[in-house]
Amino acid sequence: MNKFSILLGGALLLSSSTVFAQKKAPKPDPLKATVQQTIDSRFAEMSNLSDQIWAFEEIAFQETQSSAALSAYAEKMGFKVTRGVGEIPTAFVAEYGSGSPIIGIMGEFDGLPGLSQNKVPFKSPLHEGAPGHGCGHNLFGVASLSAAAAIKDLIAEGKLQGTVRFYGTPAEEKFFGKLWMIRAGLMDDVDIMMDWHPEDVTKTDVQKGLALVDFIVEFKGQAAHASADPWNGRSASDALELYTTGINYYREHIKPTVRIHYHIQDGGQVVNVVPDYSRLWVRVRDTSREGLMPVWKQVEKMAEGAAIMANVSHEVKLVSGVHEILVNRTGSAAMQKNLETLGPITYTQEEQDFAKKIQEATGKPQIGLVSEIKPMEETLEHSMGGSTDVGDVSWVVPTIRMTATTAPNGTPWHSWAVVACGGMSIGHKGMGYAAKALAMTMVDLYQSETLRNEVKAEFKTKKGDYVYKGIIPDGPPPLNAGY
Numbered sequence: 001m002n003k004f005s006i007l008l009g010g011a012l013l014l015s016s017s018t019v020f021a022q023k024k025a026p027k028p029d030p031l032k033a034t035v036q037q038t039i040d041s042r043f044a045e046m047s048n049l050s051d052q053i054w055a056f057e058e059i060a061f062q063e064t065q066s067s068a069a070l071s072a073y074a075e076k077m078g079f080k081v082t083r084g085v086g087e088i089p090t091a092f093v094a095e096y097g098s099g100s101p102i103i104g105i106m107g108e109f110d111g112l113p114g115l116s117q118n119k120v121p122f123k124s125p126l127h128e129g130a131p132g133h134g135c136g137h138n139l140f141g142v143a144s145l146s147a148a149a150a151i152k153d154l155i156a157e158g159k160l161q162g163t164v165r166f167y168g169t170p171a172e173e174k175f176f177g178k179l180w181m182i183r184a185g186l187m188d189d190v191d192i193m194m195d196w197h198p199e200d201v202t203k204t205d206v207q208k209g210l211a212l213v214d215f216i217v218e219f220k221g222q223a224a225h226a227s228a229d230p231w232n233g234r235s236a237s238d239a240l241e242l243y244t245t246g247i248n249y250y251r252e253h254i255k256p257t258v259r260i261h262y263h264i265q266d267g268g269q270v271v272n273v274v275p276d277y278s279r280l281w282v283r284v285r286d287t288s289r290e291g292l293m294p295v296w297k298q299v300e301k302m303a304e305g306a307a308i309m310a311n312v313s314h315e316v317k318l319v320s321g322v323h324e325i326l327v328n329r330t331g332s333a334a335m336q337k338n339l340e341t342l343g344p345i346t347y348t349q350e351e352q353d354f355a356k357k358i359q360e361a362t363g364k365p366q367i368g369l370v371s372e373i374k375p376m377e378e379t380l381e382h383s384m385g386g387s388t389d390v391g392d393v394s395w396v397v398p399t400i401r402m403t404a405t406t407a408p409n410g411t412p413w414h415s416w417a418v419v420a421c422g423g424m425s426i427g428h429k430g431m432g433y434a435a436k437a438l439a440m441t442m443v444d445l446y447q448s449e450t451l452r453n454e455v456k457a458e459f460k461t462k463k464g465d466y467v468y469k470g471i472i473p474d475g476p477p478p479l480n481a482g483y
Contacts, residue, residue, distance in 0.1 A: 031159060031447070032338070035150040035439035039432060046146050046435070047428045049073055053138040054423045057111050057131040060171035061479045063090045066109040070141050070168055077149040078156065079166065086181035087476045090170040093186060094145070096152040097163040101452055103442050104165045104187065104397070105148050105194040106390065107141030108172045113483050117419035121357035125416075132419040136198025136406050139422055139431040141168065143196065143404075147438035151446070160446040165190065169389075171477075174214075176320045176389035179470045180477045182396055190397045192331065192445055192455055195390050196434045198422065199403035200411050202371040204332040204339065205325075206401075207383035209391060210259065211292045212285040213321030213471055217243065217303045221312035223276035233274030237267050239310035240278040246302045247282075257382050258295055259285040281319075287382045289323050296321075319478070321471030323391040326462055327379050331400035331441075331455045336376045338440040345371040345405055345429050355408035355426065358417045364410035369426065371405040371433075386413075395468045398459035402437055406430035 039046075049069060056065040067090035071081050074094035083092045115132030118124040126132070133139075148166040155164060167186070171177035181187065197205070219240055224233030247260055254260070261283040268275030284299055286292040300316050307314035347355075347369050356366040393399055406429075407413075407421040421427045445452055 029443065031154060031443045032341075032440045034154065035147075035443060036436050038150040038153060039146055039435045039439065042146060042149070043428075043432050046142050046431065050138050050142045050428065050431060051423060053109055053141065054133050057116055057127065057133075059113055059131045059483065060110045060174040061088065061090060061177070061477065063110050063170050066090070066141070067092060067168060067170065070107065070109060070145060074145060074166060078152060085186055086177070086184040088170055088177055088180055088479070090168075091177055091181055092168040094148070094166040094168070095163060097155040100162055101191040101446060102163040102165060102189055103151070103192055103194065103445055104167055104190040105144045105438060105442070106167045106169050106178070106393070107144035108137040108169050109141040110137055110171055110173050112173055112414055115414070115416055115419050117416040119420055119423045121354050121420060122361050123416045132416065133422050134414040134416070134418045135173065136418055136422045136427065137172070139198050139406055139427050140196070143431040143434040144194070144438065146435040147194070147442065150435070150439045151442050154443075160443070162446055164442070172389055174483060175478060175481070176322055176392070177477065178389040179320055179322070179392055179472045182392055183470055183472065187393060187396050191452060193393055193397045193399040194438050194442060195393070195399055195401045196438055197401070197403050198406035198418070198427070198430060200370070200405060200407050200409045201403060202339065202345065202373060202405045202430075202433065204335045204376050204402050206327050206329060206332050206377055206379045207385065208287060208324040208327055208379065209383065209385050210285040210287055210387045211289040211322060211324040211391065212283055212387045213292060213296045214281065214283050214319035215300065216317045216319060217280055217282055218315045218317070219278045219307060219310070219312050220314070221276045221310065222274070224274045226272045226274050230274055234276075234311045235274050236278040236310070236312050237275040239306045239312045239314065240264065240267055240280060242309050243303055243306035244280070246306060247299060250299070250302065254295055255286070255291065257287045257291060257384070260295070260299065285387060287324060287384070318471070318473045320473075322387055322389045323395050325388075325391045325401070326394040326399070326459070328394070328398045328400055328455055328458055329379065330458045331398060332376060334444050334451060335400055335402050335437065335441045338437050338444070339373045339402070341440070342433065342437060344373055345369075345433050347426070347429070351426050358408050358411060358420065362412055362415070362417055364408070367409055369405060370409040392468070392470055395463065395466070398455045400441060400455070402434065404430040404434040404437070
């Protein structure tokens with residue numbers, strides 16, 4: 001072969017490989033570009049709405065101002081809003097469009113007691129003793145609604161077909177409001193549900209979390225003078241102490257995946273009276289509902305033993321419980337591609353300095369904010385962490401989940417540090433990012449019947465013959481139970 005032939009062959013090889021590379025490169029989706037632009041154009045009003053909810057500082061089932069602000073914004077965006085669903089005054093559904101597919105998206109907006117915080121990188125309550133958004137829910141609902149609104153615009157313009165539905169879901173932090181919304185049948189016709197959560201990392205969320213159950217144990221005895229005639233008393237406080245001692249001895253004999261927590265809500269009022277009443281809130285968790293059930297029942301039985309030893313009566317009242325997440329990896333893979341398309345969030349030096357001061361104040365390595373997009377994780381059989389009523393939704397409808405960075409890496413969650421970031425630009429950026437990623441993945445779902453069918457097929461296979469039943473008591477939700 002002569003030199004010319006070699007050069008020509010090399011040129012042809014280069015040309016064909018270039019063409020091949022061009023064919024392999026995905027074409028930008030114009031609708032995904034549109035939803036990104038829409039969310040960017042509304043970023044200021046999204047931030048203002050989030051800051052309003054941040055300042056309302058409302059706890060489970062009491063989120064009247066937060067719910068009103070979100071539902072009013074939904075109406076402004078052109079949604080039909082139905083308020084007070086599932087027997088919960090602060091729950092609502094906002095819908096636009098008609099027919100299939102029906103793609104839902106959820107938003108939470110309740111805070112946590114005692115976490116009020118100023119927008120500064122050191123602990124400084126805004127209102128001493130008041131609640132605060134230590135889980136970033138002021139960002140959660142706004143991002144999800146904004147993603148839904150961007151999709152709504154495309155449906156209104158005839159560029160997508162189907163229905164988009166936003167669920168305003170209260171009381172995630174304690175009573176798990178989604179359980180009552182599921183019981184009311186509000187999600188029965190949804191094809192696929194979208195979900196996200198504020199975090200210290202940006203990724204698809206493919207871990208199961210923990211199933212849990214909450215119940216209240218009350219002991220009732222007989223009051224008496226603690227010194228003059230204690231023999232006439234039967235101490236409810238003794239029963240409480242015997243019960244918690246039993247729980248603590250039981251910890252040695254449970255699997256490493258189990259968690260048991262309790263909070264003493266009433267252990268007696270004064271030192272010179274034998275208490276005739278005591279109460280504690282008990283929570284049991286495990287990585288699956290199957291593992292949860294026997295531990296839950298054993299811990300309940302132990303309350304009877306404590307009551308017998310203290311010669312008092314007792315009562316156990318179910319609050320509610322949640323399932324672990326039924327992970328949908330097919331939907332998560334679609335989400336992963338959109339995260340990679342968006343790339344990591346970028347931060348200013350001022351934001352990184354703020355983050356490092358928070359890490360210093362909370363005893364964490366001062367590495368700042370991280371939003372690197374890593375490959376999708378493997379789903380662990382026993383993933384640890386927290387619990388959420390999104391787990392129950394995921395057993396009713398296929399659910400796709402993600403997290404976005406809204407606080408510094410390693411930040412203690414459910415703390416003042418998360419509240420501080422959620423009220424300023426660090427939280428706002430994560431909120432806007434989540435809205436874009438969610439909306440882009442929803443575009444995929446509306447455009448591809450194949451993708452929808454694959455997501456549903458995985459859901460059906462993994463669920464198997466399990467018949468979902470929510471762990472909630474009969475009757476209406478405990479709207480006035482407080483914490």
